[in-house]
Amino acid sequence: MKTAAILLALTSSAAAFAPAQQVSSNTALSMKIDEMPGSTMPFKTFDPLGLATLGSDSTLAWFRAAELKHSRCAMLATTGYIVQAAGWHFPGMLSHDVSFESLSTMKPLDAWDAVPDGGKQQIYATILLAEIISEAKDVHYTKGGELPTIVFPPINFASTNPEKLKASQDRELNNGRLSMIAIMSFCAAANIPGSVPALTGNPMF
Numbered sequence: 001m002k003t004a005a006i007l008l009a010l011t012s013s014a015a016a017f018a019p020a021q022q023v024s025s026n027t028a029l030s031m032k033i034d035e036m037p038g039s040t041m042p043f044k045t046f047d048p049l050g051l052a053t054l055g056s057d058s059t060l061a062w063f064r065a066a067e068l069k070h071s072r073c074a075m076l077a078t079t080g081y082i083v084q085a086a087g088w089h090f091p092g093m094l095s096h097d098v099s100f101e102s103l104s105t106m107k108p109l110d111a112w113d114a115v116p117d118g119g120k121q122q123i124y125a126t127i128l129l130a131e132i133i134s135e136a137k138d139v140h141y142t143k144g145g146e147l148p149t150i151v152f153p154p155i156n157f158a159s160t161n162p163e164k165l166k167a168s169q170d171r172e173l174n175n176g177r178l179s180m181i182a183i184m185s186f187c188a189a190a191n192i193p194g195s196v197p198a199l200t201g202n203p204m205f
Contacts, residue, residue, distance in 0.1 A: 061147075072172075084111055189202070
């Protein structure tokens with residue numbers, strides 16, 4: 001659980017939006033809503049509350065950055081929950097009195113509760129540092145700068161081909177949106193019995 005949380009902090013962005021491959025059309029300030037990455041079928045411009053027109057172009061850029069970060073965190077959280085539920089774990093000790101093996105026998109949310117306070121504080125501090133670094137850019141994304149990118153290390157798997165890059169960005173956002181639904185469902189099932197019928201009776205919820 002600790003390792004998964006650290007990875008979640010470090011990955012405050014993903015490779016599809018890496019700056020080395022960005023072109024001007026990838027910044028939210030230069031695009032129309034239906035031209036932005038993630039505007040795909042079957043709901044090409046799904047915005048029933050009209051949030052995309054709530055404020056200025058800078059507001060839209062802030063919304064896109066928030067969606068990216070939440071998508072990436074949700075993908076890691078969903079993967080981590082499944083890995084924990086499957087009982088996979090690292091060897092050795094998490095702390096002097098908590099082993100990874102002991103955490104693997106718990107439900108994922110219970111395993112987080114079992115992490116020592118000192119470990120949680122380290123995770124929170126790492127998340128804060130990653131967030132500060134991703135936001136402290138010369139030109140902020142709300143001013144036309146690059147969208148948030150991976151902090152440690154600056155990994156970039158993005159294609160230089162515009163069509164392939166757009167496809168990668170679409171996949172990342174769509175997978176992230178699905179992951180947000182998934183992790184919300186996992187947490188609901190773990191805390192409200194019967195709230196997610198498909199997960200009712202599963203021992204890890």
